[in-house]
Each structure stands twice: as structure tokens, then as C-alpha cells.
Amino acid sequence: MTDDPLPHLQRVFGFPAFRGVQADVVDRVLAGERTLAVMPTGAGKSLCYQLPSVMMEGTCVVVSPLIALMHDQLRAAEAVGIRAATLTSVDENRAETIDRFKAGQLDLLYIAPERASTGHFRELLSQAKLSLFAIDEAHCVSEWGHDFRPDYRLLEPLMDAFPDVGRLALTATADAHTRADICKQLGIPADGMIVSGFDRPNIRYAISPRANTSKQIADIIADQPGPGIVYAQTRAATEKLAEALGRTGRPTRAYHAGLDPRVRARNQADFVASEDMVICATVAFGMGIDKPDVRFVAHAGLPKSIEAYYQETGRAGRDGDPAIAHLFWGAEDFARARQRIGEVESERQPGERTRLAALGALVETAGCRRRILLKHFGEDRLEDCGNCDNCLGNPDAVDATETARKFLSAVFRTGQMFGAGYVEQVLLGQSTERSLMNGHETLSVWAIAEGDEVALIKPVGRALLLRDALRTNAHGGLEFGPGARGILKGDDRVTLVVPPKRERRSRRAPAVAANPADNPLFEALRTLRRDLAKDGGVPPYVIFHDSVLRDMAAQRPSSRAELALLSGIGARKLDLYGDAFLGTIRDAE
Structure with missing residues (x-):
């Protein structure tokens, strides 16, 4: 495949350039190389198989873990003119989808791993031209991942039955161990891994x-x-x-x-x-x-x-x-x-x-x-x-080790059988019928928290539970955990974070505003988008993102040619919605 993907990126998606590692991933896919792409959410992972799907001959089979996710991605693909379908248990047009697939009339076919791993589906795949296997949420294949799905383990044998078809695995959440396991489980070489940065600075x-x-x-x-x-x-x-x-x-x-x-x-x-x-x-x-x-x-x-x-x-x-x-x-x-x-x-x-x-x-x-x-x-x-x-x-960091020792001592002296609230009362010397009955007001730990230490008692209790220095027993009482010994012996320190005092609401960080310039044209464009979305039965963001509307409001294009220059407006969306948005812009002048 030698066709340049950039013109297709501009025509289909309306983007002037690739973002991050998208170009590297797309190049590997078009070259037929097996690839694992690890990219943060919002970095445009789906484009890495959607764009090749309109450039390559055959259908890209996308394995996705949830029906709702498939239907969301279906709407987004169709909105830019990609021929796509889902094959799920809730779809009433399954027969029509199968016919389209066999006839080569689909760029994308979305399927769940449970269905993909069946012999019946493998037989169906043999009756059509395939361009690519795309495995979304690929961390589900790894027992080291946080969302392990056993059916993902059956995908490699399925793909191995079609050795000439490329494969692309995608995930946003995988540490080094999980990444190596994904490659092993899906038959992707270690040097086929492209890892983008994980940062989401916004x-x-x-x-x-x-x-x-x-x-x-x-x-x-x-x-x-x-x-x-x-x-x-x-x-x-x-x-x-x-x-x-x-x-x-x-x-x-x-x-x-x-x-x-x-x-x-x-x-x-x-x-x-x-x-x-x-x-x-x-x-x-x-x-x-x-x-x-x-x-x-x-x-x-x-x-x-x-x-x-x-x-x-x-x-x-x-x-x-x-x-x-x-x-x-x-x-x-x-x-x-x-x-x-x-x-x-x-x-x-x-x-x-x-x-x-x-x-x-x-x-x-x-x-x-x-x-x-x-x-x-x-x-x-x-x-x-x-x-x-x-x-x-x-925030300030405070050494609360001495207070932590007092808290642990109070837990021990009261028999490791009372909850955090009662232990706090003992340390603060708050007399109750319970403390009198138990004779705890005569203990050496009674009322030993004083001065600035008083404010630290509750957060110290939280910190000790967090560090496993304290544990809660079946009756809700506190008892020592393995982390207690090091603190009591003086080997481990307990440092607390003291957040700054809360400011009045008027001085808080400003709200995230879709329309920071308070532009009335932007609001008019949002209203139009809302109406078009309702008529089309799709969410408003499928029409255009807020960023596109802000560009329209700021640049006020007066023709289709000018509108097409804005990022995020591909050929199909220009045809479907261009005149309506241009009309709203003209009406605002």
C-alpha cells in the first residue's frame, strides 16, 4: 500500500494533519505489519483503523468489548461517510449486515469478542475479503490488565486462521508488564509496539x-x-x-x-x-x-x-x-x-x-x-x-509520626476492639458513659492529644488504615496490621498532607466554559447543532465538537470552501451540514 494517507485524512475526517503517533501507527497498518498502539484516551485511537479501512480493499473487523461502545463508534464512522455496521445480539438487521459484508460493501464491521471467537463467525469471515483485524481495549486480553475478558484469549487462533490479514491492537491503559502480555497473547512482535505518552494535560x-x-x-x-x-x-x-x-x-x-x-x-x-x-x-x-x-x-x-x-x-x-x-x-x-x-x-x-x-x-x-x-x-x-x-x-507536609504512635498506643491500650471514633475520643479526653464503664479514663493514653495535634487525630487514623498499620476487624474494631511495628519502633515515619484552607467560591478556579468568549454566534451554532442532532437521532457531538463551533464563531466562514478549511469538517459533514451552519453565520451578521 503506497497511497498517501494524508489526503484521505483531510477528505474523510477534515483534519489537516495527524496527531501524536497516529501517522506511525497508520503507516504500519497500511504496510501490513502487526502493531500494538498504546495511546491515551482522546488521542484518536479509532482513527488508526478507520482511516486504513477506507484505503484498503476489504473489510476491517473491529473487536470491541461492549455493544454500547460499538454503536457509538458506528454513529461516528457513518457520520464521516465510512460504510460501517455492527453484528450484535441486539441488532435487528443482522441478515442485511451479513449480506453487505459478503458483498464487500462494508469498510468496518464491529463485533464482540464472544461472537468473534465462535466457529460460525470464523466461517463467515472466510466468505469475504478482509483488510485488517483491529482489537480495541486490548488490555482485556491480559490477566495482568484490570478488565480481563477470557474471550479475548480466543482471538489469536481466529486471526491465525487468516495469516495474510494485518492485526492492530489498541489500548489506553497498560503498564509495561501488561503491554508485553498483550503482544504475547495476540501474536504481535515486541518491536511492533508503539507507545505514545500517557499524559492527558487537559x-x-x-x-x-x-x-x-x-x-x-x-x-x-x-x-x-x-x-x-x-x-x-x-x-x-x-x-x-x-x-x-x-x-x-x-x-x-x-x-x-x-x-x-x-x-x-x-x-x-x-x-x-x-x-x-x-x-x-x-x-x-x-x-x-x-x-x-x-x-x-x-x-x-x-x-x-x-x-x-x-x-x-x-x-x-x-x-x-x-x-x-x-x-x-x-x-x-x-x-x-x-x-x-x-x-x-x-x-x-x-x-x-x-x-x-x-x-x-x-x-x-x-x-x-x-x-x-x-x-x-x-x-x-x-x-x-x-x-x-x-x-x-x-499543600504542607507535616511529620505526624508521634501522633501516629499515640493513636496506635490508644488502639492497643483499649484492647484492639473499638472503632476509630472511640479511639479519637480517648485521645482527646472526651468523656462518655462508654469510656467510664470501660475504665479507659484512667489509661495513660487518655487525653494525650493536645494543641495542634488535635487537628491531626482524624487524618492520622485514615493514614494508618491506608498504610495497613491498622485494620478493621469483623466487628468494626481497629487492630494492628503489619505496618504498625515499623511506626512503633521508629523505623517508619508518617507524613501527612495538610491541604490549604478552602477559598471562598468566588476565588475558585473558573468553570470550564464551552464558550469562553461569551460569543452569541457560538450559542446560535450550538442551538442549530442540537436541532440537527435531534432530527438525525444522534448525539450533538456527532455533528461537530464544540471546538469546531468555536472556530466557526471566531472565523465566520462565508462559503463552503472556507468552511472546509476548518479542522474537523470532512467532505460528508460539509455536504450534510455545511449550508445550515453557513446560514446561521450569515444570519448573525
């Missing part, structure tokens, strides 16, 4: 102890006018949060596996189409969403791992505009995580403990969050990012 990371979670997240909603995702750890929590956050006046929905399938599908569709909705969901939500204009992602509890955190926060700001990722955590999150680790197979426990420790380091640091996040994926960044809570707030 996302502002922030991590805070959980207090009044709904109030904390409501504050984010007040500052961010666009769509948002709130991740909660249980189904009940998603519904409770959705109800509480709905009182802010923003449209809010819940999403979890326990909902009636029709309600769940409607809530997801409403969110995808909305320009300001907040959805409260379990982590099952999101991988199937290709929504570029999510302005914030909030975690109401600890994610499973740094890989999961990176992937979930990566659903914010995929359009490149500024976005927020805020994690709210509690010490009980770490206690529950350690309990779950104890329930998995023994050979998996060391790896799970390492992942939890990495999350603990991210939560505890007083330094740049992004540097720790990127280091986990093998990137050593020398400078601070300037776009996380620690870089922006300059």
Missing part, C-alpha cells in the same frame, strides 16, 4: 478525603456546566447520589446493572445526547461511552487500581478541552480493598497488594499527582504538571 487531577460526598460533588457540579460522570461503588450509592445531586437543578440519572434494561438503556442514551447531564454510575458504565464532551469525572470512592483510575478519569475531556477528575476517598476504602485481596487466589494477592500500594502513594503524596500517575506507566517526568490540586495549592 485534565486537572484532584484527590480529597471524603467528608459529605454529595455536598463535595455538588460543589463540582456548580463549577462545571457540562456533562459529568460520578462513579460510586454500589448500586444503592448511585441512586442515592443521583437523588441528592438532582437537587442542584442539573438533570441527573443513575446507571447500574440492577436497573431494568430499558431504564438503563434510556438513561445512557439521555446522557450521551445531553450537553449538561450528570450520571451516577458503577464502574460498568463508561467503557461503552465514546462521549467527547464530558467535563468532569468524580469518584465517590476508591477505584480498583491506578489503571482503572486512569481509564475512568480518561473519559473526561476527550475533546481536548479542559476537564476535571476529582477522587474522594476514605480509609474504609483501603480496608475493604485489603479484605477483597484476602479473598482472591493466593497467586494473585501479591500483584493486587502492589496495585493497592500504588493507589495509596497517589492518594498520600504532597507532590505532583501527574508525576506519580505517569511513573506508574513507565514515564519519568522531571517537572511538576501545574494542573493538579497539589501543584495548584502547594
Whole structure:
């Protein structure tokens, strides 16, 4: 394949140039070389197979893990004129799709790994011309990955049955170990790996102890006018949060596996189409969403791992505009995580403990969050990012080792059977009927916390649980964990991050605005986009991203030729929507 991809990039997608490593990946695909592309969310991974699919003879078979994700990508492909279809259990036009596939009338065919691995599908593939296998979310093939799917392990034998067809694996979340395993499991040579940077500079990371979670997240909603995702750890929590956050006046929905399938599908569709909705969901939500204009992602509890955190926060700001990722955590999150680790197979426990420790380091640091996040994926960044809570707030670090020893002593002296709240009362000398009955007011640890130390008691308790110096027993009482010994002996220090005092709301960082120039033409273009999306039955971002509308409002093109020069406007979109947007621009003059 010697055809230059750049003219096709401009014609189909309306982009004047490739971004990042896209050109390198596309060149390898067109040359028929097996490739693993590791690129951050929002870096344009799908273009790396969509563009070759319109240049190469035959159909590109795309394996994707979720039906919702396939349908999102189908809409986006069709919007730029790519002949695409899905073959899933919910599609009513399966017979028509198979006929189109056999007749060579498809550039892209999206399929789930469960269907792709069947003998029937392999037989179907033998009846058509294939151009490429594209394996999306390729980390699912690895047991080291955070979303292991056994059916992905059956893809290599399928692809091996068609040795002349190229293969491209894509993922945004894979550390070095997982990347090597992906190559091994999918038959990709080690030198076929292209790793882009993992940094998402447009996302502002922030991590805070959980207090009044709904109030904390409501504050984010007040500052961010666009769509948002709130991740909660249980189904009940998603519904409770959705109800509480709905009182802010923003449209809010819940999403979890326990909902009636029709309600769940409607809530997801409403969110995808909305320009300001907040959805409260379990982590099952999101991988199937290709929504570029999510302005914030909030975690109401600890994610499973740094890989999961990176992937979930990566659903914010995929359009490149500024976005927020805020994690709210509690010490009980770490206690529950350690309990779950104890329930998995023994050979998996060391790896799970390492992942939890990495999350603990991210939560505890007083330094740049992004540097720790990127280091986990093998990137050593020398400078601070300037776009996380620690870089922006300059928190102080306090040596709280002596306070931690007092806390551990109080746990020991009271018999390692009481909860954190009671231990705090003992240290602070807060007399209660319980402390009198137990005779604890005569202990040497009674009321030994004083002065500036008083404010450290609660965060020290959290830190000790996070470090596994304390654990929660079956009755909710605190007992020593393996991390206690080093602190009591003086071998390990306990450093606490003291965040800066909260500023008044008027001095907070400004909200992320789609229309920072407050341009009335931009709002008129958004209204037109909303109407066209409703008429076409597609989300507004499928028509054009906000960035395209901002360019229109700023440059005010007066002809199709001028409109075609804007990034993101390909030939098909120009034909479908060009005249309508030009008309709105003329009306504003």
C-alpha cells in the first residue's frame, strides 16, 4: 500500500494533519505489519483503523468489548461517510449486515469478542475479503490488565486462521508488564509496539478525603456546566447520589446493572445526547461511552487500581478541552480493598497488594499527582504538571509520626476492639458513659492529644488504615496490621498532607466554559447543532465538537470552501451540514 494517507485524512475526517503517533501507527497498518498502539484516551485511537479501512480493499473487523461502545463508534464512522455496521445480539438487521459484508460493501464491521471467537463467525469471515483485524481495549486480553475478558484469549487462533490479514491492537491503559502480555497473547512482535505518552494535560487531577460526598460533588457540579460522570461503588450509592445531586437543578440519572434494561438503556442514551447531564454510575458504565464532551469525572470512592483510575478519569475531556477528575476517598476504602485481596487466589494477592500500594502513594503524596500517575506507566517526568490540586495549592507536609504512635498506643491500650471514633475520643479526653464503664479514663493514653495535634487525630487514623498499620476487624474494631511495628519502633515515619484552607467560591478556579468568549454566534451554532442532532437521532457531538463551533464563531466562514478549511469538517459533514451552519453565520451578521 503506497497511497498517501494524508489526503484521505483531510477528505474523510477534515483534519489537516495527524496527531501524536497516529501517522506511525497508520503507516504500519497500511504496510501490513502487526502493531500494538498504546495511546491515551482522546488521542484518536479509532482513527488508526478507520482511516486504513477506507484505503484498503476489504473489510476491517473491529473487536470491541461492549455493544454500547460499538454503536457509538458506528454513529461516528457513518457520520464521516465510512460504510460501517455492527453484528450484535441486539441488532435487528443482522441478515442485511451479513449480506453487505459478503458483498464487500462494508469498510468496518464491529463485533464482540464472544461472537468473534465462535466457529460460525470464523466461517463467515472466510466468505469475504478482509483488510485488517483491529482489537480495541486490548488490555482485556491480559490477566495482568484490570478488565480481563477470557474471550479475548480466543482471538489469536481466529486471526491465525487468516495469516495474510494485518492485526492492530489498541489500548489506553497498560503498564509495561501488561503491554508485553498483550503482544504475547495476540501474536504481535515486541518491536511492533508503539507507545505514545500517557499524559492527558487537559485534565486537572484532584484527590480529597471524603467528608459529605454529595455536598463535595455538588460543589463540582456548580463549577462545571457540562456533562459529568460520578462513579460510586454500589448500586444503592448511585441512586442515592443521583437523588441528592438532582437537587442542584442539573438533570441527573443513575446507571447500574440492577436497573431494568430499558431504564438503563434510556438513561445512557439521555446522557450521551445531553450537553449538561450528570450520571451516577458503577464502574460498568463508561467503557461503552465514546462521549467527547464530558467535563468532569468524580469518584465517590476508591477505584480498583491506578489503571482503572486512569481509564475512568480518561473519559473526561476527550475533546481536548479542559476537564476535571476529582477522587474522594476514605480509609474504609483501603480496608475493604485489603479484605477483597484476602479473598482472591493466593497467586494473585501479591500483584493486587502492589496495585493497592500504588493507589495509596497517589492518594498520600504532597507532590505532583501527574508525576506519580505517569511513573506508574513507565514515564519519568522531571517537572511538576501545574494542573493538579497539589501543584495548584502547594499543600504542607507535616511529620505526624508521634501522633501516629499515640493513636496506635490508644488502639492497643483499649484492647484492639473499638472503632476509630472511640479511639479519637480517648485521645482527646472526651468523656462518655462508654469510656467510664470501660475504665479507659484512667489509661495513660487518655487525653494525650493536645494543641495542634488535635487537628491531626482524624487524618492520622485514615493514614494508618491506608498504610495497613491498622485494620478493621469483623466487628468494626481497629487492630494492628503489619505496618504498625515499623511506626512503633521508629523505623517508619508518617507524613501527612495538610491541604490549604478552602477559598471562598468566588476565588475558585473558573468553570470550564464551552464558550469562553461569551460569543452569541457560538450559542446560535450550538442551538442549530442540537436541532440537527435531534432530527438525525444522534448525539450533538456527532455533528461537530464544540471546538469546531468555536472556530466557526471566531472565523465566520462565508462559503463552503472556507468552511472546509476548518479542522474537523470532512467532505460528508460539509455536504450534510455545511449550508445550515453557513446560514446561521450569515444570519448573525
